[in-house]
Amino acid sequence: MARTHEAGQLHAPGSSSIAYVPAWLTPPADVNELLPKLWARTVERGADGAVRVGGLSVAELAAEHGTPLYVLDEADFRGRAVAFRDAFAAAFADLCGGADVYYATKAFIATGVARWLAQDGLSLDTSSSGELELGLRGGVPGERIALHGNNKSRAEIEKALRAGVGRIVVDSLQEVDVVAEVAASLGVVAPVMLRITVGVEAHTHSYIATAHEDQKFGLSLSSGAAQAAVAKVLTRPELRLLGLHSHIGSQIFDMGGFEVSARRLLGLHRTVEREHGVTLPEMDLGGGFGVAYTSEHDPLGPEEIAGRLADIVARECLAQGIAVPRISVEPGRAIAAPSTFTLYEVGTTKDVDLDGGVRRRYVSVDGGMSDNVRTALYDADYSATLASRASGAPGVLSRVVGKHCESGDVVVKDEFLPADAGAGDLLAVPGTGAYCRSMASNYNQITRPAVVSVRDGVSTVLVRRETPEDLLSLDAG
Ligand code: LLP
Numbered sequence: 163m164a165r166t167h168e169a170g171q172l173h174a175p176g177s178s179s180i181a182y183v184p185a186w187l188t189p190p191a192d193v194n195e196l197l198p199k200l201w202a203r204t205v206e207r208g209a210d211g212a213v214r215v216g217g218l219s220v221a222e223l224a225a226e227h228g229t230p231l232y233v234l235d236e237a238d239f240r241g242r243a244v245a246f247r248d249a250f251a252a253a254f255a256d257l258c259g260g261a262d263v264y265y266a267t268k269a270f271i272a273t274g275v276a277r278w279l280a281q282d283g284l285s286l287d288t289s290s291s292g293e294l295e296l297g298l299r300g301g302v303p304g305e306r307i308a309l310h311g312n313n314k315s316r317a318e319i320e321k322a323l324r325a326g327v328g329r330i331v332v333d334s335l336q337e338v339d340v341v342a343e344v345a346a347s348l349g350v351v352a353p354v355m356l357r358i359t360v361g362v363e364a365h366t367h368s369y370i371a372t373a374h375e376d377q378k379f380g381l382s383l384s385s386g387a388a389q390a391a392v393a394k395v396l397t398r399p400e401l402r403l404l405g406l407h408s409h410i411g412s413q414i415f416d417m418g419g420f421e422v423s424a425r426r427l428l429g430l431h432r433t434v435e436r437e438h439g440v441t442l443p444e445m446d447l448g449g450g451f452g453v454a455y456t457s458e459h460d461p462l463g464p465e466e467i468a469g470r471l472a473d474i475v476a477r478e479c480l481a482q483g484i485a486v487p488r489i490s491v492e493p494g495r496a497i498a499a500p501s502t503f504t505l506y507e508v509g510t511t512k513d514v515d516l517d518g519g520v521r522r523r524y525v526s527v528d529g530g531m532s533d534n535v536r537t538a539l540y541d542a543d544y545s546a547t548l549a550s551r552a553s554g555a556p557g558v559l560s561r562v563v564g565k566h567c568e569s570g571d572v573v574v575k576d577e578f579l580p581a582d583a584g585a586g587d588l589l590a591v592p593g594t595g596a597y598c599r600s601m602a603s604n605y606n607q608i609t610r611p612a613v614v615s616v617r618d619g620v621s622t623v624l625v626r627r628e629t630p631e632d633l634l635s636l637d638a639g
Pocket of ligand 1: 268269287412449450
């Protein structure tokens, strides 16, 4: 029987045994330690104990740009992008002449980032005309851009076709006709892929798992929608079918889901080629590769991911007796998340006694769920460190919370922060380069922080901080 109590479940008899500290979180031997897997590659503590990145101290960054601030390590972001590019090129070289990496812009995009990706030879996965626009502005050639989405507008499709995108990933039976009509109106042939729902339940939060059947994305393999869409595309001369696409979810560590997905996708690929007498030159296996947000996570590196996927594809193509199509993948988080930390200034702190003699310190910062909604939305875990100085104080169980009018406004659920951390200190939360600025809101009329990139002692604004005037300018009065 459920235990209840008028003051809340935590007060119910027997609840004192509830573990307040997650199993993976242990009090650190050194509260100033920066665990390398959580931080961008140039992050370190300087001689004064303060965190530095790209040759700049957090104090300098805060003084110049204010807080909260997303601080992006350019060398880290580009290094990961290039590592994915090279790992996939190498792993698939003998199978299909290499593989293409489409950076998923939904994780985070700005013109400056698109410019790096254009220079570094990556392609882009976009899901809206806004993402497409930033990619084009950054100089990524249209043919290296993909357009996704389960409900693309005709205007978005037209914009993509005018830009000469390399692929439109069609998500529904109706959309086959819409893309064909828009292509016909422009007098072009649209290169399309079909997003297939392969029926894999990825081991991740249900809100971000995307290839099980009961959700909005894709054409279901088991119900026959996928096969029907293939047949429909092949009847339209305005469409050129490049191949099949699957994305099984996000923040995935276990390669098993990719294996099942690739097998099912290649099975359909073979059936299509045999039954319709066509060659499908490409196949996209999606993104979703996990990153470390806390000490608990141990992600695979790009070389291991590429190698494992190449093994899977090689084995399946051999077993099914088919030529290997040109493979592509769409990592977003794995490139963007580790590159960035959010820098906050601490305000109030508050100690709360929990059952069983446990005490939790609430550390309020000057941002919150408006700059990082992932904790509230997905119950995501993050880490944090005192960034403006080193501390000799012991770690106390802390929860980093924002300034919004909502008790679920939590940034970091559980972390040991130095007992002397308090008002005026700077706190850094790593792993916020993906799905934080891109999902930021103006809740409570809070302005969204700037994103600055740092490299070799220079900081550059990629996205400027919003001003109260920006917000007021939307108000019709
Ligand atoms: N390709 C497609 C078709 C996608 O839908 C996505 C993510 C990606 C690639 C990139 O996935 P990644 O490598 O970044 O995991 N807002 C959520 C994540 C939603 C992901 C949506 N699609 C979060 O903050 O966890």
